[in-house]
């Protein structure tokens with residue numbers, strides 16, 4: 173009886189939903205067994221529906237074929253095909269990058285000399301070729317750190333071309349890369365960053381440093397389950413939407429306002445801003461703000477966007493910025 177009570181207490185502190193579903197009627201042994209089997213979630217009827225939908229979803233299949241971390245990357249590809257946002261060598265900032273498929277697309281489209289900086293409030297493995305920070309984007313100290321990163325045009329950028337084919341290797345950099353060890357390359361990069369930090373002092377900088385700002389942030393919802401996924405390779409996904417339309421719209425618009433202010437600070441004239449938000453509520457007001465700042469404002473709903481109970485729109489803003 174005592175051991176059952178101890179386990180019950182641990183469970184109630186860690187996984188409230190399990191407490192409700194399992195503990196009330198289960199003996200201690202089966203409680204322990206169920207704790208070691210998070211697969212439970214995958215067998216619920218909503219998870220089955222989700223798996224079924226993923227199986228029949230062309231964007232999910234495409235994403236899997238391309239090795240993307242989620243189907244969201246296919247939406248960004250569609251937007252890029254339509255509006256031609258990315259060029260090789262650009263600097264891209266991805267706000268709310270986790271799990272990382274927009275970042276993956278940005279890295280691919282700006283290769284080999286581009287640089288991509290992702291920021292997210294949850295921990296997630298940085299996609300290959302990108303730099304990432306973990307923090308709450310709405311915190312101005314996090315934004316200051318990002319601006320300091322962006323101010324140094326060499327930071328986060330591959331200084332020498334990646335040798336991918338024999339032909340490319342023969343053109344540039346092959347001898348230099350081959351003659352340097354990994355440690356030597358790391359040391360050179362650290363020296364460069366130290367010199368830059370000494371030169372820049374405490375200033376944030378970062379104005380006119382970014383070609384594309386992406387924002388796919390959604391207002392996080394408090395964690396209620398899924399804590400077992402809290403790892404770098406399999407991060408816990410903050411629940412994206414709460415199911416309460418107005419709450420989600422308000423949260424999404426708040427994050428867009430933050431991203432808009434940041435984009436004004438860092439975007440180069442002629443740069444682009446891609447921002448997702450839920451239409452409704454104050455979104456008309458937000459649109460007016462965007463129109464005051466950007467020359468061209470275009471609303472687009474990618475083919476691969478799922479139709480949800482209220483329309484989720486991806487907005488594309490093309491500059492130049494007004495003086």
Ligand SMILES: C[S@@+](CC[C@H](N)C(=O)[O-])C[C@H]1O[C@@H](n2cnc3c(N)ncnc32)[C@H](O)[C@@H]1O
Nearest residue numbers: 244268270271272273274292293309388389390
């Ligand atoms: C829909 S997901 C982004 C998916 C991503 N574009 C991709 O392709 O994989 C939204 C992300 O926004 C992040 N987010 C929400 N609020 C944030 C904040 N204040 N600061 C940083 N990230 C935030 C969430 O943690 C979540 O990972």
